[in-house]
Amino acid sequence: MNSRIINLPKIEDPRGNLSVIEKENIPFAVKRVYYLYDVPSGAERGGHAHINQQEFIIAVSGSFDVVLNDGISDKTFSLNNPSSGLYVGNDTWRELKNFSSGAVCLVVSSGEFDESDYIREFDDFKIYLANKTK
Template sequence: MIYKRLEFNVHGDDRGSLIALEQFQSIPFAIKRIYYIYGTKDNVRRGFHAHKKLKQVLICISGHCNLLLDDGYEKTDIFLNKRNIGVYLDRPIWREMYNFSSDAVLLCIASEIYDESDYIRDYSEFLYCIGKEN
């Protein structure tokens, strides 16, 4: 399987709902960086990269979007539209995000701080890095 699906506990009552995310509990690594993507225009695709060592959890906390994952052997398309569902990526996976609703907010939780040298931005290089050449 290309990814692991994480389901987060929802705590709520008549006041509303809360989801707590904790490192080494609901998030299976030490959290070093959190960022989010929002305001994505119609028909815009994002991502187009993989990471060499970074681990990541992606959660669409508002609206919806699609996540196309590719490990060089298998492609999986995931529709993200639930605030309590995350996608855990723990190895080099090519990713593309698209089909963002106007209210989409994609939360990204990362195991490392930003490091450009960890990115693989060329698909042919990605295939080479995972040992699968065209």
């Protein structure tokens, strides 16, 4: 599975900690940043894969789970630390769930929004992967 936890530099200070996302920290150039918040209890986000884009997902506040699927198996990552995040490569199905109250999910992406880069149905994702390996 093309994903892994990446620890960010953490600068500790009695006034509050600081973490930085720079080109040395993640394996792609940043083209877009967005965040999810006020996610209702029981709601799920994501539910798609990207053909080309890569993402880096951080729980800047609270916690949530990211369930990834590579077409063969699922792997769940529980994010709850603002000084680390989950790198998600392309061709990986992702679902975000189990948001705690007040959770904020920051997503750093390698590409600008492009609807043609999304696969929004899991069955289509499996077909895409099968055709890609032919």
